[in-house]
Structure formats: C-alpha cells, structure tokens
Amino acid sequence: MTVLPDEGFSLAAEFPDASREQWQRLVEGVLRKAGTTDASGPAAEAALATRLQDGLATSPLYTAEDAGTASGRPGYPGFPPFVRGGRPEGTAVTGWDIRQRHAHPDPRRANEAVLTDLENGVTSLWLTVGDQGLPVDGLATALDGVYLDLAPVVLDAGAAFEDAAHALLRLYEERRVPRGDAAGNLGADPLAVLARTGGDTDPAGPLAAAAGLAAHCHQDLPGLRALTVDALPYHDAGGSAAQELGCSLATGVAYLRALTAADLSADAACAQLEFRYAATADQFLTIAKLRAARRLWARVAEVSGVTGTAAAQRQHAVTSAVMMTRRDPWVNMLRTTVACLAAGVGGADAVTVLPFDDALGLPDAFARRVARNTSSILLEESHLARVVDPAGGSWYVERLTDELAHAAWSWFQELERAGGQAAALRTGLVADRLAGTWAHRSAGLATRREPITGVSEFPNLGEQPVVREPLPAGTGPHPGGLPKVRRDEAYEALRARSDAHLAATGARPRVLIAALGPAAAHTGRATFAANLFQAGGIEPVHDPVTVDAETVADALARSGATVACLCSGDKVYAEQAEAVAASLKKAGARRVFLAGRPGTDEQEAYLRAGVDEFVFAGGDAVAVLSSVLDRMGVA
Numbered sequence: 001m002t003v004l005p006d007e008g009f010s011l012a013a014e015f016p017d018a019s020r021e022q023w024q025r026l027v028e029g030v031l032r033k034a035g036t037t038d039a040s041g042p043a044a045e046a047a048l049a050t051r052l053q054d055g056l057a058t059s060p061l062y063t064a065e066d067a068g069t070a071s072g073r074p075g076y077p078g079f080p081p082f083v084r085g086g087r088p089e090g091t092a093v094t095g096w097d098i099r100q101r102h103a104h105p106d107p108r109r110a111n112e113a114v115l116t117d118l119e120n121g122v123t124s125l126w127l128t129v130g131d132q133g134l135p136v137d138g139l140a141t142a143l144d145g146v147y148l149d150l151a152p153v154v155l156d157a158g159a160a161f162e163d164a165a166h167a168l169l170r171l172y173e174e175r176r177v178p179r180g181d182a183a184g185n186l187g188a189d190p191l192a193v194l195a196r197t198g199g200d201t202d203p204a205g206p207l208a209a210a211a212g213l214a215a216h217c218h219q220d221l222p223g224l225r226a227l228t229v230d231a232l233p234y235h236d237a238g239g240s241a242a243q244e245l246g247c248s249l250a251t252g253v254a255y256l257r258a259l260t261a262a263d264l265s266a267d268a269a270c271a272q273l274e275f276r277y278a279a280t281a282d283q284f285l286t287i288a289k290l291r292a293a294r295r296l297w298a299r300v301a302e303v304s305g306v307t308g309t310a311a312a313q314r315q316h317a318v319t320s321a322v323m324m325t326r327r328d329p330w331v332n333m334l335r336t337t338v339a340c341l342a343a344g345v346g347g348a349d350a351v352t353v354l355p356f357d358d359a360l361g362l363p364d365a366f367a368r369r370v371a372r373n374t375s376s377i378l379l380e381e382s383h384l385a386r387v388v389d390p391a392g393g394s395w396y397v398e399r400l401t402d403e404l405a406h407a408a409w410s411w412f413q414e415l416e417r418a419g420g421q422a423a424a425l426r427t428g429l430v431a432d433r434l435a436g437t438w439a440h441r442s443a444g445l446a447t448r449r450e451p452i453t454g455v456s457e458f459p460n461l462g463e464q465p466v467v468r469e470p471l472p473a474g475t476g477p478h479p480g481g482l483p484k485v486r487r488d489e490a491y492e493a494l495r496a497r498s499d500a501h502l503a504a505t506g507a508r509p510r511v512l513i514a515a516l517g518p519a520a521a522h523t524g525r526a527t528f529a530a531n532l533f534q535a536g537g538i539e540p541v542h543d544p545v546t547v548d549a550e551t552v553a554d555a556l557a558r559s560g561a562t563v564a565c566l567c568s569g570d571k572v573y574a575e576q577a578e579a580v581a582a583s584l585k586k587a588g589a590r591r592v593f594l595a596g597r598p599g600t601d602e603q604e605a606y607l608r609a610g611v612d613e614f615v616f617a618g619g620d621a622v623a624v625l626s627s628v629l630d631r632m633g634v635a
Helices: 020-034 042-046 064-068 107-119 136-142 158-174 190-197 204-220 232-236 241-261 266-270 283-303 329-346 365-380 395-417 421-427 429-446 489-505 519-535 552-559 570-586 600-609 621-632
Strands: 097-102 124-128 153-156 184-188 224-230 273-279 315-319 350-352 510-515 539-541 563-567 591-595 613-615
Touching: 020 042, 064 395, 097 107, 097 365, 107 124, 107 136, 107 365, 136 158, 153 158, 153 224, 158 184, 158 190, 158 204, 184 204, 190 204, 190 224, 190 232, 190 241, 190 421, 204 224, 204 241, 224 241, 232 241, 232 273, 241 266, 241 273, 241 283, 241 395, 241 421, 241 429, 273 283, 273 329, 283 315, 283 329, 283 395, 315 329, 329 350, 329 365, 395 429, 421 429, 429 489, 429 621, 489 621, 510 519, 510 552, 519 539, 519 563, 519 570, 519 591, 519 621, 552 570, 563 570, 563 621, 570 591, 570 600
Parallel strands: 097 124, 097 350, 124 153, 153 184, 184 224, 224 273, 273 315, 315 350, 510 539, 510 563, 563 591, 591 613
Antiparallel strands: none
C-alpha cells in the first residue's frame, strides 16, 4: 500500500522532543549517585567524554547541532572535497581492490602463493622487493603465469625502487602487455626510505629518478602510477592519526613539487600518486582518517591548481602492524576484520589485510587464505561496498572527520615551516614528536586502560606457540631510521622472561592467589589478580580455593610460589587480611600483594601487617610485573 506524504504519521508525534539540557540533568543524577563528580550541565556531559590522541575527544552524545559546527561541507561522492569518496559510485560496482602482500624471498614459493591468491579472490599484488623480501632478479619468476594485463602489480622496493621498476617495465615489454592495460604502482617513495633508514642522505637524486619514472608512466603507460606516499612508517613508529595524515600531506606536497619541476602538469603529477594509510581496529577513527585524508588532499590540490577528479586521492589501506600480537595471534583475525570493515566504509580504493601470523614471520597458506577471505566475505556476503559512504551523515563521524582534519593540517603546517618533510625527518622533528606520542600511549597500555585481548587481558599461559619461517634479514627497523613499535612489546618482554624461566627450570614463576572468605566476596578480585599476573607470564595457583591465617602457610608451601596475592572484598579484608599477610610473611613469602585499593588508614594497617603492594585497575601493570619477576629471580 502506498502512503501519501499527507497521510503519513509519526510514531513519536505524541511524545515531546527531549532537550539536551534534560539529558544532561539525567547524567548529573547518575554521576552524583555514583560519587563520580558533582559537575552539572555541560560539565557533566564532558565528564563522560573519552580522550583520544591529537587533543581530540569522543563525546557521549552527538546531535545535528554538533554536525553543524563542523567547518566545511562534505559534498557529494566523487566531487570536491571528496570527503565522501573519490568516485560517485564509490566501490559499489566492483568493490574495493583486494590487494595481497607478498614478501617471500624465494621467487618460486612466492609465485605459488601469488597464483593461489589470484585464483581465490585477490585482485592485485603488493610485492615487497629488495633486502626485505623478493630479490629484484626474481621478479619475473614470482610473476610467472600471472596475467599482467589483468592483475595490477604494486612494488615496494625501498631504496631499490628504480631497479625494481625497470625490472617490472621489462616484463611488461617482454610479455607484450597492451599500453593501456598495465596497472598498479612502481612504488617510488624516497621520503619513506629516508624515514625508515634515517641518515643525512639527500633525497634529491632519488626524487629525480622517481620523477623520471612518473614522466614515463604519464606518457606511455597511463594506467600505471609511479609514486607511493606511504604513511605506514609514521604509524609504525607510534604516530597518531593526525601525525600520519600530516606526514603524508607533507610528503605528497614534496612529490608534487618534484614532479611539476620535471615539467609534469599539476593534474598529471597528482595522477601519479597513491597514498597508503594504516587501518586499525578503532573503526570510527579509521573511517574518519580516510575521509579527512581525501578532504585535506583536495585542499592541497585546489591550491596547486589541480582540476576535476585529478584532485581525488587514491587510497590504499593496510591493516595496522602495530596492533598485531605475537601471543594468541588468532585474535588478530578479529582485529583485521574490524580494520578491513573500517577501511571499506571509509572509502579506501584498495585494502590489504595482513595475515594473522604476520608478526611471527612469513605467513603460511592458511593465514593468507583467511586474510584474502576477510575482504571477500565483507564484500560478497555482507555487501559492505553496495552503499556509498555509509558513515556519511553520522553526526559523530562528520564531527570527528572535521576535528581530525584540522589537527592534521596543523601538523602539516608545522612540517612545512620546518622546511618540508625531508628536513623535518633529518632534524629529528618527526622522530621526536612520534616518540612523545608513543610514550603517552605506552602509559595507557601499561596500565591496561588500552587493553590487548590475549596479551594484557585474558592471556593463556598454556597456549601452544605458533611457529613461522623467519622474515628476511632486512625486515627489521634500521638503526638510523624511525622505530617499529607494537602494542604488545612491553608484555612480550615479560612473557619472554617467563618462557626462558620455564625452559631453564621446567616451571613458570608462580603466585599464590590467597582468596579469603566466600566465593561471592573473592571471585571478582581473584579473577582480576589471576589475569594480571598471567599477563606477565606468572602462573596463578588457586589451590586451595579459600585460605585463612591458619591454612595459608601450607598453601604457600604446596604452591611452590614465593609471592602471594590476597583477594577478597573490603569487609573480609578488614576481618582477615592483616592476620593472613602476617602468616604469609612468617612462612617466607618474598612479596605479598593485596588486590584492591583500600583507604589510607586501611592501607597503613595492611602494610604494617606484611602487605607489600596493592594491585588495582588502572595501576601500572608492566611496572608491577617487571618488579615481581625481578624479585623472583627471573632473568
């Protein structure tokens, strides 16, 4: 039945509109009852905000008023400023380009993996060439049997980009690939090489070589791009979203200057660039980052005199290596799925899902299959690409996109004032700023305010290690370049100490979970404590389930532990904690912890009785675990 507009009705017609002030008053009541704060009005709302990097914050409530405060308009898909996508149809026709990365140093084995991927859904290849992957002279073997007129090839050869590019161009000639069918990217990115390797190398020579490749592609191979603006070195060094965007803008501007100086028009120069960004499991931030990147680049293009669709930024999104874990790597499948979804919703033209075992070495066939199928399932079963810019119009996403764009533009301007990206890299400005950002984030990881499932939360000491072939020798960070960080690195160091102790003694370091009182009183804190100590590779012993001052000494002796942690509710602590702590110290416990954060008077009494330290949510878990391993004599 068709309902005419004047015959329609609103389900909320009889309900009055709620105001923001009404909602704030309700928030005030909840916060006051919880004893969190006595703030009122906007201050009460601000108390619920989540702080992000770059001075941004996620508010608890967004309305049309918030979207209205965002400067600029997102426009329409395929039109400046390209916030909503670089093409009017988005990825709705063919979906995004499923781009699989290959870095196996054996050309024949790389070829087997390449052909398997292309036969099972992958639509383009990303080849790591040089000392970090495939030898340049093995490129022809790795691409044997590949229809180069159908499968675009993207190279990532670092400093060897010129040799790798010429090797690929020779293959196009030898296999008589039609001029208009060669597609992909030759991967020239001199400033990314400078970021990764450091030093005082003048990028003028490599930039001139890259410009020569760009001129050749523009004149003879219109479907092939020559340069990549890779922002991954800045993300991998611990940079924030705004820092990643700002560095990519500064790099892109440097390349525009070099290409136009080599007599390419501004439109032709823009057409030679592809931008590469990290996609993380923070889905909304990733969506906003990709949308903001297109808006920012459209502004650069506008100022440079670029016209039409040439100003649309082509984006390659790669699931973040920083978020991948070495322990319980199966959880990486969940992280990369969310990141892939965010990249697709954010409008990326090409998406690479790193295999779940990427942090452990060379991925195996199963991991590569899961990686490529992640995109396939989102495209073919979830139909994710059938909606153009599905996040568009979201008050939260539009506001976050705008705020992130402003933060990134500010950082970009600072880089330009410092003399450009190359100068900022050589003087250490970029490295220092990224290091500061990572130090701040590391504090959140250490206190588990940013939890890592399978590592800092819910670790499994009994998991069987996943073993993979080692990566090529040149894969690690260069001593003079930006570092490569991982979220799990502090906890990985602790677990490595535990593993070494297990190998040397046949047992892991242990802690007695001394649960006091009934299960209802101790279960919550006992679970918290067990989770905490396992994050450092320390095995919790719960036998017996409940102890008291008379039985705890025997329990400590049976456990084989030299440290113990009291766990219960505050009421039971008041009755038993002092006596149990004294018994543990008399029995030879080197360290006695108490799970919780009692008041000042209670803490002083427990410390006098023998408690050495208190562990609680929000405390520095890494410092506690490192200290207790030291006291246990775990090297």
